[in-house]
Amino acid sequence: MNQTTTTPPRAGKKEWIGLAVIALPCLLYSMDLTVLYLAVPHLTETLKPTASQLLWIVDIYGFLVAGCMITMGTLGDRIGRRKLLLIGAFAFGVASILAAFSTTAEMLIITRALLGITAATLAPSTLSLIRNMFHNPEERTRAIGIWGTSFSVGGAIGPLLGGVLLEHYWWGSVFLVSVPVMVLLLIVGPKLLPEFKDPQAGRLDITSAILSLVSVLSVIYGLKQIAEHGWGLVPGFSIFAGIIFGLVFVQRQKKLKDPLIDLELFKTPAFSVALLANTLSIFVGLGSFLFIALYLQLILGLSPFEAGLWTLPMAAGNILGSMFVPILVKYIRPAFVIAGGFVLTAIGFFLYAQLDGSSGLSYIVSGGIILAFGICCVVILGTDIIVSAAPAERAGAAASISETGAELGGVLGIAVLGSIGTAVYRSKMTESIPAGLTQEVAFAAQNSIGTAVAIAKEVPVQTGSIILSSANEAFTSSLQLTSVICALISIVLAVTVVYMLRNMKKGEET
Structure with missing residues (x-):
């Protein structure tokens, strides 16, 4: 390819401001992975969860983020990446409020699950938008660097911010940090972010979505059990089952006209x-x-x-x-x-x-x-x-x-x-x-x-x-x-x- 005659256009001020906007929810996404750990003693005292419930409160967010990403990334290609990001941002904000004011352990588990599902829309939507906003390779590399750094910064400041909030407010306050940012995204996102979707995309194969979810969740659950309790029959079976579901998923993609993943x-x-x-x-x-x-x-x-x-x-x-x-x-x-x-x-x-x-x-x-x-x-x-x-x-x-x-x-x-x-x-x-x-x-x-x-x-x-x-x-x-x-x-x-x-x-x- 002749690089001198096909130089991609450079991004303008609108694209760089838009990058700052989409970096914020990514920062909050990683904060939610870490901020809860400091709040565990406080919420345990208030909600009195069992040991099993406490594990699910901590883990279910990450489980569903990982399990839903493949489906959400493909869904964004079909319905529009900006649309999916804004829908996810709205739902994440609502789920954050519900989590903050949870009155039982069961309610907090459900709201953490909703946070995980909605958070799964953020990373693939924002990253794929960068692909459309920054056509120049050098600028795209810089933009992805800023995008990636937002995750690292969120993970680092999550415990620090959580510690400050917990010194002055109740445990649910750690969830409310994301609400103003999501409101900001909903206000400025339609003006600053471009819309893009695959014009030739077919329908979303629900069976493939379920297979990918079950496969990823089974493998991750097994690995986390090994990390926490060592090798055993349950985590071994969970990983084995996840691999089997994954193989079935791959075989199904080969036969579909519009696969969830292009192999x-x-x-x-x-x-x-x-x-x-x-x-x-x-x-x-x-x-x-x-x-x-x-x-x-x-x-x-x-x-x-x-x-x-x-x-x-x-x-x-x-x-x-x-x-x-x-x-x-x-x-x-x-x-x-x-x-x-x-x-x-x-x-x-x-x-x-x-x-x-x-x-x-x-x-x-x-x-x-x-x-x-x-x-x-x-x-x-x-x-x-x-x-x-x-x-x-x-x-x-x-x-x-x-x-x-x-x-x-x-x-x-x-x-x-x-x-x-x-x-x-x-x-x-x-x-x-x-x-x-x-x-x-x-x-x-x-x-x-x-x-x-x-x-x-x-x-x-x-x-x-x-x-x-x-x-x-x-x-x-x-x-x-x-x-x-x-x-x-x-x-x-x-x-x-x-x-x-x-x-x-x-x-x-x-």
């Missing part, structure tokens, strides 16, 4: 490699973040708010990445920028591997900034490649595949890396648990560092000191090992991306 996209090397890179970058990123959060609170003894402050530099790394990646890609081929991102990610993990049981904030800050910058390189360019590889009329479906891959990568990372870390922790604790503890107490201390820290406070000081020291050493060993594993995965991915996409130039979509 031809996966035959494009750029699309498939970028999707793999994005998914696994989230795998190592979120999987390791769990260990860092526990390290800050249980090893260094910081409060949740203090721990949140020390993870803010990671958000700074994301912001730096969103600024510099569009500049880097002007001079360096996408494959090498993504590979460089994985190399930086590996360096960040090697810094994490230097942590010990008594200090390490400097390693966490420096490693976190480098790691976040590296992952940002991968995700920004990977997302750009994924969306650009699809025809404009299929951008919503491509965006939903990208976001579903990210959700699966995060849950899979927590489950797999969490299982490895738990195995290392138990092995180390079994060797060093002090004598004199009952079998039940010893087993509990070997099961998790949180339990060990709690037990150490209840037993005699000398015994508690031994338990605490052993638990710190065991957990630090598990963190070091998982960090090395993540670093090695990142290096392998860097080599893979360079080999598979070495000939791809900026602006190419295949």
Whole structure:
């Protein structure tokens, strides 16, 4: 293609203001994933949920976000992406108000489910709109960087904002933050955001939508059960059932005239490699973040708010990445920028591997900034490649595949890396648990560092000191090992991306 005669038009002031508008609901989407954790003690005191109900209150939002994204992305291609975004924004605002004023645990579970379903409209709709608003490849990369950063910033400030609100108001106040933003989106969205839909789109296949929902939910439920309770029959069966439903879904897409997902996209090397890179970058990123959060609170003894402050530099790394990646890609081929991102990610993990049981904030800050910058390189360019590889009329479906891959990568990372870390922790604790503890107490201390820290406070000081020291050493060993594993995965991915996409130039979509 002759780039000199087909230079895409550049975006104007309206498009950049529109980007700021659609970044806000994305920020709120990720805030809702994290803000509830701080409110759990307060809502537990008021609503008195059972242990099972509390788990559903916390988890059902993320479950339904992941499960509904494929359907919502394709629905936006059919009815209009702006229309779906505005419908979703209105419903999200209403569901937020209902959640804030829930009077029973059952009501909160239902409203959290509604929040998850409506939130699933936000990411694919906003990302596919960017595909239509920014036709110039350089500007689109910058826009996707800002879009992606809004998720990171939302995740970072969620606990901080939640902590401030909970100090002055009731637990439901954390849900009301989103309402003014959604109202703003409803007012200015029709004026600033373009409408786009696939003029040749057929009807939405409800059976495919159900199959995709059940498949994704089953796999994610199984992985979360493994992350929380270890391997067992129930999570194993859930994952197996999800895979079977997924295979049936794929076979159905091959036969449909208007499939929910265009499987031809996966035959494009750029699309498939970028999707793999994005998914696994989230795998190592979120999987390791769990260990860092526990390290800050249980090893260094910081409060949740203090721990949140020390993870803010990671958000700074994301912001730096969103600024510099569009500049880097002007001079360096996408494959090498993504590979460089994985190399930086590996360096960040090697810094994490230097942590010990008594200090390490400097390693966490420096490693976190480098790691976040590296992952940002991968995700920004990977997302750009994924969306650009699809025809404009299929951008919503491509965006939903990208976001579903990210959700699966995060849950899979927590489950797999969490299982490895738990195995290392138990092995180390079994060797060093002090004598004199009952079998039940010893087993509990070997099961998790949180339990060990709690037990150490209840037993005699000398015994508690031994338990605490052993638990710190065991957990630090598990963190070091998982960090090395993540670093090695990142290096392998860097080599893979360079080999598979070495000939791809900026602006190419295949």
